Amino acid sequence: MMQNYYKDHPELGGYQYLALRAPNNSWNGFYDVYVYPLIENLIRQFALFGDVDVNKVFIMGYSHGGYGAFAIGPKIPYRFAAIHASAAAPTDGETTAKTLRNTRFSFMIGGKDTMYGRADRCQAFDASVKQLRGTRDDIYPVTLQWIANHGHSGLPDRDKITEMYSAVRNPVPHELTWAMTDDVVKSFFWLQSSLPKKGMEIQASCQDNRITLQGSALEGTNIYLDERLIDFRRPVVIQSGGKQQSYKLKPSLRTLCQSLQERGDPELAFTAMLEYPPSPNAKKNRGETF
Known part of the structure; x- marks a missing residue:
């Protein structure tokens, strides 16, 4: 499904699009400790052999893939220009907003997507970001996209590639x-x-x-x-x-x-x-x- 889920944008100048399946067949597919070195090695291989700009690597996902973005992105934000998660939520003890001080992160959730506490968890995550950001506007470029009266499926996120494409990683934030x-x-x-x-x-x-x-x-x-x-x-x-x-x-x-x-x-x-x-x-x- 995810092989053609997001709208393609060849006019942007070309990019490699990789649709990953979960690394295992368990419910917690992206939370095993071997996943994060695996993703880093995958990025490394694409940098070496796939003509990929290391400052233009993105991760995004929907539902289970959104949980993957919530798990992987904040663990290794130094690898990504931008991160997006849809129809998913952060997991206590695995996802922290603190590491996103310098990395663009967006997450989209339906107001009626209440199973497993998804909507409430996303609101709590947004509140923690605002607390971390305080009165500054130059840190924590994190955005909640709240889709009121919407459930788990059919969120309007299929054009995320063009929205994220302009982001460039800063590998040496101060x-x-x-x-x-x-x-x-x-x-x-x-x-x-x-x-x-x-x-x-x-x-x-x-x-x-x-x-x-x-x-x-x-x-x-x-x-x-x-x-x-x-x-x-x-x-x-x-x-x-x-x-x-x-x-x-x-x-x-x-x-x-x-x-x-x-x-x-x-x-x-x-x-x-x-x-x-x-x-x-x-x-x-x-x-x-x-």
């Missing part, structure tokens, strides 16, 4: 909120954790060569950087827990190659890396030029 909902996803934009754990959270910002870290999951954190985030001619200051430390970094070809190999995405490859908490010799010049 503010990050990483709320972890599993111990499988180990990367998040320019952060990496060797010890991810469900319920842990990292707040990070990088402004004017100053990196600020807050949260409950800082142990084992790697911070990846390049000229898109910092000026290598100046020291980089890391501030956390009332303490700060200064580093002089050098771009490293080795770090670039290692991060590219790990992530399979040239836009998520970086030329410098800092460990947090710092090792005893971390104040020395970091990075190799080879």
